[in-house]
Amino acid sequence: MSSADPARNGFVHLALPKGRMEEGVMRLLGDAGIRLTFDRRGYRPTISLDGFETKILKPQNIVEMLHMGSRDLGFAGADWVAEKGVDLVELVDTGLDPVRIVAAAGPEFLDGGRPRHAGFLVATEYERITRSWLEQRGYDGRVVRSYGATEVFPPEDADCIVDNTATGATLKANGLLIFDELMRSSTRLFACPRSLDDPEKRARIEHFVLLVRSVLDARKRVMLEVNVPGDRLEAVVAILPCMREPTIAPLHHDAGFAVKAAVPRTDLPELIRAIKERGGTDIVVSGIAQIVP
Ligand SMILES: Nc1ncnc2c1ncn2[C@@H]1O[C@H](COP(=O)(O)OP(=O)(O)OP(=O)(O)O)[C@@H](O)[C@H]1O
Numbered sequence: 350m351s352s353a354d355p356a357r358n359g360f361v362h363l364a365l366p367k368g369r370m371e372e373g374v375m376r377l378l379g380d381a382g383i384r385l386t387f388d389r390r391g392y393r394p395t396i397s398l399d400g401f402e403t404k405i406l407k408p409q410n411i412v413e414m415l416h417m418g419s420r421d422l423g424f425a426g427a428d429w430v431a432e433k434g435v436d437l438v439e440l441v442d443t444g445l446d447p448v449r450i451v452a453a454a455g456p457e458f459l460d461g462g463r464p465r466h467a468g469f470l471v472a473t474e475y476e477r478i479t480r481s482w483l484e485q486r487g488y489d490g491r492v493v494r495s496y497g498a499t500e501v502f503p504p505e506d507a508d509c510i511v512d513n514t515a516t517g518a519t520l521k522a523n524g525l526l527i528f529d530e531l532m533r534s535s536t537r538l539f540a541c542p543r544s545l546d547d548p549e550k551r552a553r554i555e556h557f558v559l560l561v562r563s564v565l566d567a568r569k570r571v572m573l574e575v576n577v578p579g580d581r582l583e584a585v586v587a588i589l590p591c592m593r594e595p596t597i598a599p600l601h602h603d604a605g606f607a608v609k610a611a612v613p614r615t616d617l618p619e620l621i622r623a624i625k626e627r628g629g630t631d632i633v634v635s636g637i638a639q640i641v642p
């Protein structure tokens with residue numbers, strides 16, 4: 350058996366999602382320096398990571414395969430892990446493709462934000478999540494399984510729905526109002542619990558997690574560089590929300606200091622104002638590709 354043979358012990362079988370999550374996950378891997386080479390119409394790209402083999406599958410199937418153990422590692426929505434009721438290890442929440450799983454109905458069904466009457470019918474693709482919500486809320490409801498286009502069921506074919514929503518446009522277009530939130534979901538990296546018991550697989554999975562996290566962390570930060578006169582240095586450094594300590598280098602001819610720090614992107618507008626106020630000049634902001642702690 351060669352070291353490139355997927356049947357070898359310690360090889361990680363990775364599942365990548367087909368469909369709406371595909372683009373974000375592919376970009377994430379690309380930004381982490383992981384290359385995938387596709388053949389025409391093939392669902393088995395070659396991955397540039399040593400000791401990994403990969404396959405493209407629908408996320409609902411990825412959840413099942415991670416549960417059975419035929420795949421070790423895979424990206425899927427947290428909603429389908431909850432819906433299938435399986436015990437997987439969540440390694441990374443990428444925050445990509447965020448959705449809310451909500452209960453929604455037309456205004457005629459609602460009374461003060463609650464179902465108007467007992468014995469109602471809920472249309473949903475999420476049967477298990479819906480049943481446990483009914484039980485938790487003490488609602489007397491029955492479930493009809495939908496296979497897409499769930500929003501069109503009410504009022505004739507169901508009283509309300511449980512479905513995912515991203516922008517809310519589909520609910521609005523069908524005249525439905527959200528009256529409860531059951532959970533939030535996003536694209537996450539899951540592992541089969543047993544795969545983490547294998548030391549060789551575990552080490553490879555941990556390295557994969559580190560690469561993915563390095564990109565997600567880098568996306569949240571920018572590199573900020575600023576020149577500061579010597580007597581303003583401490584005042585500027587004090588307000589920098591950097592990861593550890595900023596890098597400080599003296600400028601030529603004792604002209605002050607260059608200060609460099611990776612700061613949260615969302616802090617930038619306020620930070621630039623505060624730095625200018627404290628005497629910082631020549632501010633340069635640039636992107637970061639990866640951050641490995
Ligand atoms: N805007 C969105 N609408 C629906 N699902 C979304 C959205 N954004 C993220 N998701 C997530 O995508 C996953 C389903 O992905 P999938 O590619 O199977 O979508 P799908 O539209 O149901 O596919 P298909 O049309 O082939 O049934 C779920 O985990 C869901 O939460």
Ligand SMILES: O=P(O)(O)OC[C@H]1O[C@H](OP(=O)(O)OP(=O)(O)O)[C@H](O)[C@@H]1O
Pocket residue numbers: 496497498499500512513514515516517518519520
């Ligand atoms: O809040 P929004 O941005 O409108 O997105 C949510 C809608 O998009 C998806 O439907 P999809 O297009 O996949 O069709 P489907 O209902 O057949 O799954 C999902 O099932 C919702 O219906």
